[in-house]
Amino acid sequence: MTTLLYSHPICIEHDPGSGHPECPDRLRSVMRGFEDEDFSGLKRLEAPMIDMQEVEQIHQPFYIEQILENIPKEGRVFLDADTAMSPASVEASRRAAGAVCDAVDQVMKGKADNAFCAVRPPGHHAESGRAMGFCLFNSVAIGAMHGRARHGLDRVAVIDFDVHHGNGTQHSFEHDAGLFYGSSHQWPAYPGTGAQGETGEFDNICNFPMAPGDGSAVFRDGYQERILPALRAFDPDLLLISAGFDAHDRDPLAQICLQTEDYAWVTDELMAVADECCDGRVVSLLEGGYNLDALRESAQAHVRTLMGKS
Helix, strand or coil: CCEEEEECCHHHHCCCCCCCCCCHHHHHHHHHHCCCHHHCCCEEEECCCCCHHHHCCCCCHHHHHHHHHCCCCCCCEECCCCCEECCCHHHHHHHHHHHHHHHHHHHHCCCCCEEEECCCCCCCCCECCECECCECCCHHHHHHHHHHHHHCCCCEEEEECCCCCCHHHHHHHCCCCCEEEEEEEECCCCCCCCCCCCCCCCCCEEEEEECCCCHHHHHHHHHHHHHHHHHHHHCCCEEEEEECCCCECCCCCCCCCECHHHHHHHHHHHHHHHHHHHCCCEEEEECCCCCHHHHHHHHHHHHHHHCCCC
16 A cells, blocks of 8 residues: 655745644644654655646636735735735645645556645635635645546545535535535534535535534444445545544534544545545545644544555
8 A cells, every 4th residue: 555645844834823723833743743653654745836727727816816916025914814824825835735636646647545645724615716714725626626637537526524614615516516525524613614405506515514522423423324325426536535633522623522533434434435436546635633632643543544554
């Protein structure tokens, strides 16, 4: 089993400011976790810079222009109350999306079984013309479009187990029959989207909202009864994962109360569907997770499973 690990130092330089939960130490903690002997078999690659034409497959030109024109020379600029840019933020976002697209290329060419992109800022809240929820460019959605444009894929799926609903990904997918989005998330919680009745124009959206305190059993039942069957029925050519680890019991931003072992379990279940549908082709990327220890342990469990070591 060959698993790729993408990252880049510029992703640590993205700095939303003192006290912001989406801090550089998040990625430092994740990468420290991959120094353990368990992960010596990872093939480590530098995240490349994506061409802005690829970003335009998801984001509108006026929005891209707004982002590029507002890069600060020092300090930071806020695009909304939660989403800030520092001087390194746009390059970090371009490399985050570039990592996903390059990983898709490597997996589609058979040069690796799967990949994990340890990058930031996250992306799943970014809509086509709007920055939201710490996110500038929607890396997973860009990766899905790249898979179709570069490799001629008919059906690409994204599964998102971040505790917050990926409104940006749903926004980009809901009117496209060749794209599937499945999400487990806390409800009610930011950003207020992701009701079970939001199913997309082609029944290609599957939301599983969870109440605070629901925990592991409800999470696993939701995947076994709703998300995994819908994913199998979609029968993707490629599976992308928005791997947010903020549903963990120790995370300060939400209260679903998952355990580290749940991330190994859901990864294993998703890999089994990928084996059935798309020759095991999986590309995952980091989204949320704000308790540094829980984030590191959960990312380790996720990647250890991708490597076939669960």
